[in-house]
Amino acid sequence: MPSFSANIAFLFADRPFLDRIDAAKAAGFDKVECHFPYEFPIPVLRERLARAGVAMTGLNTAPGDVARGEWGLAGMPGREADFAVHWSDALAYAQALGTGKIHVMAGVVAPEARAAALDTYVANIRRAAREAAAAGVTILLEPLNVRDKPDYLVSRSDEIADLIARVGEANVKLLFDVYHVQIMEGDLIRRLERHRDVIGHVQIAAVPSRHEPDEGEVAYRAIFDALEAIGYHEPIGLEYRPRGRTEDGLGWMRALGVA
Ligand SMILES: O=C(O)C(=O)[C@H](O)CO
Numbered sequence: 001m002p003s004f005s006a007n008i009a010f011l012f013a014d015r016p017f018l019d020r021i022d023a024a025k026a027a028g029f030d031k032v033e034c035h036f037p038y039e040f041p042i043p044v045l046r047e048r049l050a051r052a053g054v055a056m057t058g059l060n061t062a063p064g065d066v067a068r069g070e071w072g073l074a075g076m077p078g079r080e081a082d083f084a085v086h087w088s089d090a091l092a093y094a095q096a097l098g099t100g101k102i103h104v105m106a107g108v109v110a111p112e113a114r115a116a117a118l119d120t121y122v123a124n125i126r127r128a129a130r131e132a133a134a135a136g137v138t139i140l141l142e143p144l145n146v147r148d149k150p151d152y153l154v155s156r157s158d159e160i161a162d163l164i165a166r167v168g169e170a171n172v173k174l175l176f177d178v179y180h181v182q183i184m185e186g187d188l189i190r191r192l193e194r195h196r197d198v199i200g201h202v203q204i205a206a207v208p209s210r211h212e213p214d215e216g217e218v219a220y221r222a223i224f225d226a227l228e229a230i231g232y233h234e235p236i237g238l239e240y241r242p243r244g245r246t247e248d249g250l251g252w253m254r255a256l257g258v259a
């Protein structure tokens with residue numbers, strides 16, 4: 001039976017961020033993941049998680065200046081110093097909160113600048129991975145679909161798998177977000193099988209709506225079976241935008257036989 005972590009960037013989003021931790025627990029989740037926790041001091045987060053009895057299993061490096069179109073800095077030539085600050089903040093939060101996975105955000109890059117950006121990305125990830133390893137943390141690299149994030153540096157799982165080989169550090173893994181992979185590449189079950197050794201986390205949502213995973217073009221019951229078959233037993237991240245109140249939409253779990 002698969003287990004799940006509630007991504008509180010999207011789930012329970014009708015209430016303040018810290019209250020989403022309690023809402024997740026009340027709905028039956030003892031693991032949450034998030035995008036950007038940095039506006040909250042570590043002691044506050046730690047206290048809220050402990051009080052709720054919830055573990056924070058994943059977080060992202062900061063996005064940078066979102067208003068200017070930034071979405072991560074790891075693959076931005078000339079921004080290495082800013083990335084280093086984002087990275088050390090992420091690692092500090094992860095270590096203090098006992099979070100084992102950090103998604104390192106790559107960045108939005110014009111097509112003609114991609115080759116140099118990929119060199120920067122690989123170098124930054126390699127340096128970060130060595131520090132992460134000493135802290136027992138896994139780095140996740142996630143391809144984002146170009147419909148939602150045009151010009152994001154990495155948009156395909158196959159390319160990420162090649163980049164992971166290029167980085168050459170064992171604690172750098174693929175974040176296989178089924179929503180993005182379906183939009184860009186499809187052939188989901190074969191791709192899960194092919195990338196099984198480098199998959200470090202999985203997230204799900206319906207395609208194309210990004211709502212609860214009980215509608216649209218992906219047969220999630222078959223995906224759960226495929227994950228079981230490849231030996232993926234970590235919590236699956238619920239990173240969908242609920243159709244209404246999160247609690248009212250959780251019936252999909254029973255419908256798909258995972259509750
Ligand atoms: O958008 C996603 O799918 C994510 O998982 C990121 O963390 C943010 O882009």
Ligand SMILES: [Mg+2]
Binds near residue numbers: 177203239
């Ligand atoms: Mg995702």
